[in-house]
Amino acid sequence: MIRLNRRQMMGLGAAAAVGGVLTGAWGLHRTSQRLAGELLLDAFPGLQIEEADLRQFEQDFMQAYWLTQMERISLRGISAAVGLLGAGGVSWIPGVRGRLDHMRRAVITVFLTNSDYFTLENPTVDTVYYLGVDKNRPCGNPFARFD
């Protein structure tokens, strides 16, 4: 039988607490990352997109684009609540519906302007390729007229 002294017990307890927090944070992070993809698929019913592209989009969206650190933290809480209650179940919470609408708009904009969606003849049937967020892409407006 292993005997632990008081100091060892406290150390193990602290380690377990830190581990729990990290695991929870990782879980929330994963959940919020997936939320971007869920909103995307919800906005584009029947979207044909490769799994790897979808994951890359989720990752890019959460890491790089449009979201400040505070927004990300706040989003993780919302995302966890959506995971538990569903989007409809949390929309009554003050501020949450606005945040989700804001994120939905950002998801749609980032996806459309960083994929080949607008170049496809029939984007509801053809596979849409996500090209990746590149802030240095010099001329990102496919509709602009120059001639």
Add this chain to the structure above:
Amino acid sequence: MLINRPPQDSTYDLVVVGTGFGSLFYLKRYQELYPGARILVLERGKYHTREWQLEQGQNSEIGYTDTYQMPEGQKRWSTTIALGGGTLCWWGITPRMSPEDFKMRSNFGVGVDWPITYDELVPYYRQAEQIMMISGPNDLEGRFPGTAPYPARPHHLSTPDELLKAASPNTHFAVPSARLREPVGSRGACCSTSRCHLCPMDAKFNALNAMMDVLGAENTFVLTDAEVTHLDIQNDVVKSVTYSHDGQDFSASGDLVVLGANAIQSPYLLQKSGDTHPVLGRYLHEKLSAIFEVHLDGVDAFDGGQASTGLNYGLYDSADRSQYGAATFYTENHWGTGLRTEYGRWRQILPLFVVIEDIPQEHNGVTVGDGSAPFVDHPDWSDYAYRGLDKVKENLPDVLSGLPVESVSMAYQLVTASHVQGTMRMGEDPETSIVDKDLIHHRVRNLTCVGTSVWSSCGVANPSLTAAALSLRAANTAFASQEDPS
């Protein structure tokens, strides 16, 4: 390349502080008049190449909030301190100020009049537009009398612009801009990016792509990393300019000194140099600006040829400026606030960048503070500006009647439009202004102050073109025999 060529002595014909629009255009005209003059140009910032700026995603390593102090919670001000100054970060939009902007007191009973008229500035506007190779429409004569054909044809309007133009031909125009439509030399054509401060095509006029002949002229010595700490003013004459460089203090004297740091740093330098004029540093102002979104029914946007495609004066013309600030708006050709979320209607949205003039208020300004950096105090825009914003909300639907509008809403108010104006105002009365109509300091007659610090009233126009024109006029008036430069 003569940048950072060590000065060989300390005596010059001209010493220029700062390298933004005001300084560069003054310098350009001065060099034309005195090709052999010995000139020292002192720039606090570094020479950041275009490649450096694109790679770093910024115009200067000096953050604009690092160069001044302010009370917690107030709006910030953005300036660029680097070789080229505001020519680097600006977005290249070049409307003139309207004739009535110069006569606010006479026309509307508010604010003050400028000591010069629009008509006096016309030849210099033309010259600045030529130097910057402005792309613009040829139907602005009725609004800006004396507008010569722009050097380059205008960029494409967007579809919503075309509808607005058809409905209101005298109030809606293609945006005049310093963005090339066709490539010239090493500069490419505008690609309608929404990152004009870091133009990926080098299409936008800036100091590095269009004024290096000025900075590299024979007998012109440009020193970067040279922070001017004060001017030695004795008996109403600037005797010397003291600056620090490489950890050492230096002193340079010039027959003439041109002060064109920016509208925060320039008055601060004069204050630190012992100028105690009660108006110095006062009347700091800028336009109130906001983003509106217009949801359209069946019309797609974003198919214009540059970042902002249309300039509309419908709100400006109808304003009662004795009561509230006039406004203009730009139709935006980029989706900074996002596309629409309804399926398939992604592009049926028109963002508007709305600007509203303010009345400069004496209590807003720059002081020496603790002496380490300018202290900027600007609690808020005036009620005059906010009443203007209310009128925008009220009248915008009427102005947009040429469009199939579903809804109009204000998305958000901007913290700053990055136009810092008015801390060394121009005027006829030495008691109530700092410089005269020729930008010469009322008391210190070998000191010329350039740039947006000399603004007497706010107006709605982006100020860079006017700053350039004022400098061309100031140099010409001081040293040429009043001839029309055009």
